[in-house]
Amino acid sequence: MPELPELEVVREVLQRRILGLAVDSVQLIPPGGPIVARDYTHRGFEQALPGTTVSQIDRRGKFLVLTFRADGPALFLAVNPKLTGRLQLAAPSDKRLARTHFIITFTGRQQLRYVDQKQMGQLYLTDRLGSVPEYADLGPEPFDITLDMFRERLRPFRGEIKGVLTRGQFVAGIGNAYADEILWAARLHPYRKRTQLTSEEVERLFAAMRSTLAEATDKVRLEMQENIHLKPRDFMAVHMKTGEPCPRCGTPISLVGANQRITNFCRSCQPGGLIKGM
Numbered sequence: 001m002p003e004l005p006e007l008e009v010v011r012e013v014l015q016r017r018i019l020g021l022a023v024d025s026v027q028l029i030p031p032g033g034p035i036v037a038r039d040y041t042h043r044g045f046e047q048a049l050p051g052t053t054v055s056q057i058d059r060r061g062k063f064l065v066l067t068f069r070a071d072g073p074a075l076f077l078a079v080n081p082k083l084t085g086r087l088q089l090a091a092p093s094d095k096r097l098a099r100t101h102f103i104i105t106f107t108g109r110q111q112l113r114y115v116d117q118k119q120m121g122q123l124y125l126t127d128r129l130g131s132v133p134e135y136a137d138l139g140p141e142p143f144d145i146t147l148d149m150f151r152e153r154l155r156p157f158r159g160e161i162k163g164v165l166t167r168g169q170f171v172a173g174i175g176n177a178y179a180d181e182i183l184w185a186a187r188l189h190p191y192r193k194r195t196q197l198t199s200e201e202v203e204r205l206f207a208a209m210r211s212t213l214a215e216a217t218d219k220v221r222l223e224m225q226e227n228i229h230l231k232p233r234d235f236m237a238v239h240m241k242t243g244e245p246c247p248r249c250g251t252p253i254s255l256v257g258a259n260q261r262i263t264n265f266c267r268s269c270q271p272g273g274l275i276k277g278m
């Protein structure tokens with residue numbers, strides 16, 4: 001479940017390592033295309049990409065977008081790793097991780113691989129990014145909006161604040177894990193209704209969103225280094241820290257929910273809300 005901080009660091013690493021490289025070959029595993037790969041060009045990944053060069057690498061929300069250019073129009077590879085996908089840089093001789101589904105080999109033998117334990121993520125090859133599901137209706141990046149814009153964008157949403165934060169149409173790049181971290185930093189209960197938040201609480205939420213994501217990006221950069229298939233999260237304050245002491249007040253961290261939709265918070269620092277499942 002990479003979110004903004006991890007994907008931002010992956011983008012930085014790819015920028016250093018593969019920008020300007022020419023594609024030698026592409027391999028889909030199993031041949032013909034696993035369910036993660038969608039080819040909107042109908043030319044085939046293996047035919048369309050070789051001979052092109054990586055000309056740009058961007059992150060937008062929870063997508064990484066690689067732009068490939070040759071003589072013709074640009075081609076985009078939009079990677080949405082969702083909960084289980086990750087990218088890996090490797091040499092051809094490196095052992096493949098289980099569930100490697102896609103490999104680009106560049107001239108010079110560097111490889112970019114896509115690994116996905118549960119085939120939940122998607123890779124789209126397209127000449128028009130607007131055709132990629134969930135991409136066209138992404139909201140702004142958290143660092144591109146002001147407090148006033150944040151308030152304005154919040155207004156149409158009436159549900160629980162955690163659910164609002166994780167909606168890409170509201171603000172892009174925040175998922176289940178960093179929503180927990182942001183709400184802890186803002187001292188807001190995850191199940192508070194958006195309509196119940198005071199003006200001062202919304203301001204706190206906006207500030208916490210920016211500080212939490214910026215600090216996490218710095219920590220991920222230090223821990224991940226060039227190992228983009230890793231997902232360093234030990235530094236988190238509450239997410240996946242059930243029962244451990246809250247770093248602010250020492251109260252054991254509470255858990256609600258199960259599997260990949262868990263919510264962690266501190267019931268002392270983040271009071272109120274309708275407590276469901278407790």
Ligand SMILES: [Zn+2]
Nearest residue numbers: 246249266269
């Ligand atoms: Zn606490």
